[in-house]
Structure formats: C-alpha cells, structure tokens
Amino acid sequence: MRLTHFFAIISAAFMAAVSGSLIADEPVSDENSCYVDGLSDRLRCGYITVAENPQKPNGRRIQIHFVVIPAIKNIYPDQAFLAISGGPGQSAIDQAPVFERAFGKVRQQRDILLIDQRGTGRSNILECNEDEIISPLEFAYEEIASADEIQACLNSMDADVSQYGSETALADFEAVRRHLGYTTLHVYGVSYGSRMAQLYMRHFPEVLATVTLDGVVPMQQSVLAVGLAVDRGLELLIRDCEGTPACHSQFPQLRDRFAQLDSRLAEGPIRTEVFHPMTGERTPFVLTRDKFLGALRMSMYAQNIRQLLPLAIDQAAVKNYQPLLGLFSLTMEGIGLAMGMHNSVVCGEDIHRLSDTMLQQMADSYISSLLVDSMSAACDQWPIESVGEAFSAPIVSALPTLLLSGALDPATPPDWADMAMVDMTNAVHLVATDATHGVAMQSCAGDLIADLVEQSSWQNLDSSCLEEGARGGFYLNASSVEAATEILSVQQEPQP
C-alpha cells in the first residue's frame, strides 16, 4: 500500500517533468466567445500560458486570461484600449460591465482589452480560503491575522508567491498584447492599476499611444499611505456636511458625535442585537472600531453611499445601529480582492518604502496603523524580495498622459497625481470636484478619455463637465435628500 503510494508520487513527479519539457516556450492559447455577468454582449475570451517564473521557462506554467470587448465598428483593428483594475487583487474581467459603461465611447471604434493580472480572477488566483464559521456580524474581528493564519493561507496556495509582483505581471500583459496582434495600446489604470500603467510607460513606451491614470498611485508612493488618505476623506466628509446648510441644520453635532462614537469604540466593542441584513433573523451584532471605520472607509469610495454617512454616524451615536449595519453588510462578504496577490505586491513593493517620518505620522492614525500592522504581520512571512531603489523613481515620459483625481477621494488624494507627473512632459492633471475614487466611472471622464484616445492629445479636452455640481445631497432622514426648509414651505400651504 505504502509502496504503491510512493510509486505514484515518483511517477507523478516524472510525468510533470516530461510534460514540462514538452511545452514550447511560445505561449499556448485557447480562444472562444463568452459572456461576463452583467454584460449581455458576446465577448472574446481566451488565455495564454506563461511560465510562472520567467527565469525558469520549463517550470510551472500558469494561464493568463483575457477578455476582448469587441469594438462596435472596428476602425482601428491594430489598436486596443487596455483597462487595468486596482486592488491590488481585483479581477479586470469581473469589472467588464463597469468598464464597458465608462468607456462606451472608446468602444465605438476600438476593442477594449481586459486582462486578469496573474494571481487575480481567472489567472491562477491567490486567495486565502478562511473557514467562515462565525458570522462576520458576530465576529469581533481584528484585521490583523495571526501568524498561523498567514502560514495556513500560504500553504493553501498552489503557487510560488514570489512571482506575483507588478513587473512580472507587466510582462504577461505584453505577451497578451503580442498574442492578440495589437501594435498600439491606449492604456488606462485605476488605483493600483495606475502603477501598472506607469510601469508600462517605463518599460514598453513604444507600444503606447495614450495613457490615462485614474486615482493615481505615484511610483514614489507606497500604497500603504492610503491609510492617511482615509482620515483625510473622513475630515472632508464632515466639513462637507458642515458646509451644506441642509446637512448642517439636520446634523449640527456631526463632528462631536463621530468623535464620541470613535472613542467609545476605542474602549471596546458595542454588543447589540439586530435583524440580519440578508436573512432578517435576529442576530447578535458586535460593532468594533475596525468594523465601524472599515464600513465608513468603504462607503466613502462610492459617491452615492457616501451620501448616507452623516445620517449613519448620527444614528449610531443615538444607538440606532441599523444604518451602520446596512453599510457594513455591503462589504461583509468581502470586496473581491485576491489577498494572496495583494500581499505579494504590497510586501514586495510597498511595505519597505514607508519612511520613519511616515510611520510616525501613521502611528497617530488608527486606520493607518491598523493597515500597516496587518500588512507587516503578513509580510514578515511572505517570501518575496523587495524591489530595488529604481522602482520608486518617478516616470519620465513624453507620452500624452491624462491624470484624473477625485477631490473627495478617500484613497488617492489629488496631490498624489501631481507627484506622479513631475517628470512627464506631456501630461495634464484634471480634478473632478465631486468624484471619489475612480473618476472615469462616476463622471464624464469616460468621454474625455475617448477624446484623448481619438486625438492622441489632451490639448483639446473640455474638462468643464468635471467641475459642475454633480454631487448628490446628503440623506437627511432614512428616505429623502430634499432639504427640510423646502419641505416646510410645502407643508405650510393650506391642504385642500
């Protein structure tokens, strides 16, 4: 029995070796038509097979999946618009409906190319499958995972996690481009995706026609600095409400109430009973400071959900936790990040770049220190080498480049984009007054990008639409955003 088992292992290893040597160096691929949830159009799907470790072309091979959203009228068949997702750890293919909506005008004449970066989505995803026995509502969770949990996560993945950094992934993107026969790319990167786009500018500028960086993470910046931006976002939110007459008169003590609640939660979690947001059944709800700030943080990413926050904070201060529960429920099943890939990127490219002054600054901020501590714990065990000094150099480029920031962004504040463009000679930075993170998805910026792509120049872009008052009002009660004074005047009229 044991002997056969032993034999099986030997033969399996041998088979692997044989098949490994038989595979050609050229990427193997397969293509057919497919659909992505939320998009009814027939798409072209496929994958190429590449070496997981480019230094070992005969080693393990992984599939890099891509999707082409075909142009409506393909006037430029040798060009594609490559949209790169953020995270790090999001699947670009899963976001196809979002990109299709934002870049509908680009798609009229050019293919949109989406690639699941290695370690995400369909491309050998690196996920930690935690056993979720306890409901996230009850779980008094700390974002910091234990050493055992991290080790278990590492063990569960069938991959050499050291090979999932940005620059290795960039080579995959190039391989996909060559495989599909596009000679020119217009590249768009949002959030962490803007780092990939900048690396593209650095390593393969000859294949790029235009570049759009949205919610920019400059090469000089560690993504972990987003922690500080969260605090900035909260401050902006409170100031925003104070500056809006209707919101201020409805929630005059918002700043104090937020501070009270935050310090109350700093002492320990609030335990209460609620109706489950999905099942409607009675269930215990343990509100920790992590959950509270985490829910606020995620809510600030979306313009419309942000409209609920003053009311949610105000209600929580008077012990009505339903609004917070609703916000928390939006992300309690996870936010679609491949954590293994996320760790590979952050541990290799970001954690070591936090300066002492920055660490000092972050220690004063609860969210920042939480973020740094949890990533430090993971990175201590994550077997990946840090990138060199040259990685952090700003991008030197003369490519027509559009940088987009949302003034309300809780992750990448507008001055990050200014930092990214110091050595770009043909770049413009536009700030959307009312946008949060990912300007193209929540404003007219998608059409501006279409113009940039069409003209290969940002000189004639009409950015006035980014300045208009596009922001929705704050919710004043659980039903309406309309100002109370106007409602009062209507009510005062004699009723028939």
Next chain:
Amino acid sequence: MNSRFVSLVRKELLDAVRDKRSVMAGLYYAVFTPLIMCGLFMVLITQMSSPDDLKITIVNSEGAPDLIRHLNNNGISHSDDASQRKKISLIISDDYATQMLAAKPAEVALQADSSNEKLADSIRRVSRSIERYSSEMAALRLIIRGINPSVVQPIKLNKQDQATRDSKGGMILGIAIFTMIYSVFISGMNLAIDTSAGERERNSLALLLSHPISVRQLVLSKITAVSIFAMLGLLLILLVSKVAYMLVPWQELGFSVGISSTFIIAMLIIGLPVAVMASALQLFVSFMAKTFKEAQSYLTIVLFVPLALSMAASYNIAPDQLRWAPVSGQQQALMELIKGKEIPLLQLLVSCGFTLLISIALALGIERMLKSEKVVFGL
C-alpha cells in the same frame, strides 16, 4: 462556332456601348442607390438618436433639486427656448418633497408623444434615467434601514445576447442585399429591351438572322451580353456600397454594417446565376413585345416577381418555403454569410439550380420564338 459566338457577343456589347444613354441609365441605379440610401440612413441616425445634450421642459423643477441634478449629470436639462428643446415634458408634483420624506412614492409625470419616432430614443432616455435614480434611491433607503439591497433582487437575470455586432445590423443589410440583387435586374434591362424589341423595331433582327449562325448561338450571345451588363452593375453597386456604408456612423446605433471583400466575392459568385436568369427573363419578355415601349411596360410588371421574392427574404416572410426558390434562396444565404453564420450550402445549390433551370427554359422559349417568322418580323 466558338469564334462566331465571341464575335456575336462582341457585336452585342458594341451595340450596347454605342447607345450611351441606355448604358448610363442602367448604371445610374448601381451608383446612386447606395449613395441615396446611406444619405437617408445618416439623416435617420441623427434624427433618431437622442442628442448628447437633451433639452426638455421641466415643470416645477425647484420641487426636486436632487432629481434635477441627476438628470443634468445625464445630459438632460430644462430649456426655455422652444426651438432647442424636444417635445417632452417632465412635471414634478407639488408634494414631491413631502411624499419623498415620508417614503411614499413621489409622483413625476412624463408627457410625450410615443408615436413620434424621432422622440422615441429621447423618451426612453429620460424614463430610464429616472428609473435608475429611483432604483438607486431604493437601494440606499434599504441600506440605511439595515437591509442589504440584494434582498430585493430575488432573481439576477444574466442576459447573454448571441448577436454579433454584424448580425445586429441584419435588417439594414437585408435591405442592402435586396438593392444589390435588384441591381442585377435593373442594370441589364435597357440592353435587354434594346437588343430584342429594339432590334426588331429597327428591323435589324431579321438581317442578323440571315447570317450563317444558329438561332441558339444568337440567343446565347444576347443572354451573355445582357448578363455581362448585369454583372457589371452588380460589381459597381458593390464597390460604391463598400465605400458608402463605411461613411455612415452605424456605431451610434450600437452595431456596424460593413461590406467586406469576402462578401463582394460571394455576392459576385452567387449573383451570376441570378444575372443569367434575369437576362433570359428580360429577353423572353421583351421578345414578346412588339415595340421598345411595350417591352418596357411588360418588364416593369414582370420585375415585380424577383422584387417580391427578395423583399420576402428581407422581411422573413415564409422563409422555410422561399429558401429553395430563386433570388430569395440566394439572398437568405448571403444574409447568413454576413451574420457570420455558416452558409446553407444545400439550400444555396438547390436555389441556384432552380435559377439555372428557369434560365434554360426561358432560353429555349426564346429560341423557339425566334424560329417563328411571326415573331421575327413582328407580325
């Protein structure tokens, strides 16, 4: 025999070319039909599609500032200038804000004439924009009450549309193919009349028949000459269409219509038997007439048959029966080709076979007619 046949065809073609007016008349159709059609489509597209900046009438806009902001973000706004705005009115009820605050459905009226096709796209855009606002607000109301909005989406319908960007333009391509097939009939028509009824009117037919040639040779040479003209017209309409269709901004309607080189070649091959049948049919009918004018009026009536067959294929009338018939069978095969589907070969062969059989029958009919002195001398 062969050289005699060739010189006969050459004689027919020379005759045709000498009469510049009828050459041009035949080819006008091929050149101008696609141009006129594309011009019409361009006007239609601009009229039908909603402008980026849609101006409508909004009554009581102060009653719902947030809704107005949402509409403005989607390019829909109020205008006092009646010449700029579309005839669509949005009326916000007086108690919109009170109803909203109490979580009762707030009422908004949308007034427009749905039978006005120029407005259809704009009306759809306004109502869709309001529906989106409403459902977004519904989700936010649930969240703030501690309920996950996915609870009210019991079914997530994932639509998977099997159309390609080419097949979505199928209706328009159907019309395009129809005009092309019709060009086969139109382009050679003048020549067919001229070389039959015309020749007899000029009394040169009898002279021709007095030469040492067989009637069959004469009939075949006439059919060949007319077919060459028909094919010339087809080639011309294909080339003009290829350029013209490229200029229309189809993408604004969400699909593309393009005439590929493959399609041109397929159309020319498939069009050949149709051209032969068209020529034989036109010659047959023209020989029955005594004068040029008479032939013209007969042909106008006879041409209705291929027109009806092609039309039926375009509009999918009785597709199962008609797919074996001449003209409509070929047209259906071409439509499949352009939609990127497999060409139904058997069906195409059968309908081409029928087409050729009819051509042979007609040719034999003409041959028989020309053997009768009554016909030759127009008695």
